[in-house]
Amino acid sequence: MSSPRSAGLIAVVTVMTSLTGASTAAAASARTTVDASARTDAAVWAGELGKEPTSLTELRREAQKAYKSIEDANRALVARQKKFAGVEKELAGKLTRLQQATAELNRLRKPLSDLAASLYQDPSVGGLSPFIAGGDGTAILRRMSDMQHLVAGHNTVLSEASKLLEGQQRLAQEAQELRAASLLQEAQLSAQVTLMRKRSTTLVRSLTRALVKLGVKIGQGTEGAGGCDPTRIAQAEQYPNGLLPKNILCPLPQGGETLRADAAIAFADLNLAYKKRFGTPMCISDSYRSLGEQQAVYYRRPGFAATPGKSNHGLGLAVDLCGGVQSFRSAQFNWLEANGKKYGWFHPDWAYHSPFEPWHWEYDPKLGSLLP
Ligand SMILES: [Zn+2]
Structure with missing residues (x-):
């Protein structure tokens, strides 16, 4: 009875060890990277907003730059979403393993509580106090060994259970923080893209107006299909x-x-x-x-x-x-x-x-x- 129990405990402890620390570091690093690149985008964009076109050619160049910024931002957004999906998948995997460890721990508790129940309920088998129950020396020794085993097992299981619970809470919180950070960054980025679109539309519109004034017929296709x-x-x-x-x-x-x-x-x-x-x-x-x-x-x-x-x-x-x-x-x-x-x-x-x-x-x- 003690051998499968020890094997189970070792499995639980192994899961705990593999879960400790590593996930926090991964999530934190993902957050840092995402924050840093968001700042860079914003800085670059703020710089580009400062200039005012002075000629048709300059206006055309600004319009092209604005268009390119939108493309870059969209690419960054997709890359970020992909990265977030990866980190989230890793977290989900850890949560699953933690759940399995918890189930294993519950399975280990079963024989312990069965043993405790039998010791409490059946005085002829053992009883709470082997000394009161009497019996020959061998039986007393066996019951004492059962008691020690029960107490030791119970303590180990309790301590592992509280570690698992802590781990579960930490991982759940981490997952939530990661989700919140990612959502915030996505919102910031899409606000940037909206700003860029506005800028691009304004530039293309004033370019079109200026060209039409000169007799250059730009047509309706400036922003979509067409010429x-x-x-x-x-x-x-x-x-x-x-x-x-x-x-x-x-x-x-x-x-x-x-x-x-x-x-x-x-x-x-x-x-x-x-x-x-x-x-x-x-x-x-x-x-x-x-x-x-x-x-x-x-x-x-x-x-x-x-x-x-x-x-x-x-x-x-x-x-x-x-x-x-x-x-x-x-x-x-x-x-x-x-x-x-x-x-x-x-x-x-x-x-x-x-x-x-x-x-x-x-x-x-x-x-x-x-x-x-
Ligand atoms: Zn020629």
């Missing part, structure tokens, strides 16, 4: 030359012409300055060229157009200009050469000589960063 979404420029690099999707291309004030969103917006900025100087908007003879259009131009005038799939026109980053710019060293050409770079627009080296194409101008997003 010209200035916040999705980062996607443009995934698409091959001449195969840009419509939502990355924006129409120019000059009807029928389109460019990649960032180039189109920088061009609208440049066009404003040009109009101030020359009284007329810039004249465009060519802008974005789809792969099919590139092929058509190439076969019509081989040697005059870039190999299909190689031209910056196919990336929505080049224009061919008229209205004077096409004449090398005209006032318009010179003005554009002197002022274009402020807006990210420049005349590439090759176009000065091989082949000589004074009308061909390109956009470089890095140059655009010189804007005030």
Whole structure:
């Protein structure tokens, strides 16, 4: 009878040992990590809110940044939820093992209480006082041994039971704290995402308004499916030359012409300055060229157009200009050469000589960063 009981007690003690301490540390570390990254997000976001856009290009960049922040925050939220689910699963596992240990302890109590009951109730078997009950020496010794065993077992079981109870309470509290902390962080994060969405919507709206004022028809698709979404420029690099999707291309004030969103917006900025100087908007003879259009131009005038799939026109980053710019060293050409770079627009080296194409101008997003 003593051997299975000892084995049971050892099992219970083993569970207790494995549960002690480790879970508290895991939960605490999860909380700390989550808190720290939430603070970082908030700090970064507070910094971004401080700036006010000063030009169309800046506005476009801010809108794109806001969009990216939302994507990042959503990713962080998902990662956090995943991590929390992991820690919660671990806690649940520990609670289950604790429950099993408690059940095992209850099972151990049964034979002890049975023995106690038999000693109390049947004086012929033993009775509470073996000395009063009498009997031969061997019987007395056996009953005394039973009593000692009963008392020792009872004490051990009591002490293990109180340890298990403590463990259970601690784990339950830990689980509750973890849940509360996680819920709080999720609420904070989703409040941040709401703030970012608002910021993004405001930026895209004022960008749209500004562009419409300039005659750039943005259409209804700014925030959903459809054309010209200035916040999705980062996607443009995934698409091959001449195969840009419509939502990355924006129409120019000059009807029928389109460019990649960032180039189109920088061009609208440049066009404003040009109009101030020359009284007329810039004249465009060519802008974005789809792969099919590139092929058509190439076969019509081989040697005059870039190999299909190689031209910056196919990336929505080049224009061919008229209205004077096409004449090398005209006032318009010179003005554009002197002022274009402020807006990210420049005349590439090759176009000065091989082949000589004074009308061909390109956009470089890095140059655009010189804007005030
Ligand atoms: Zn060209």
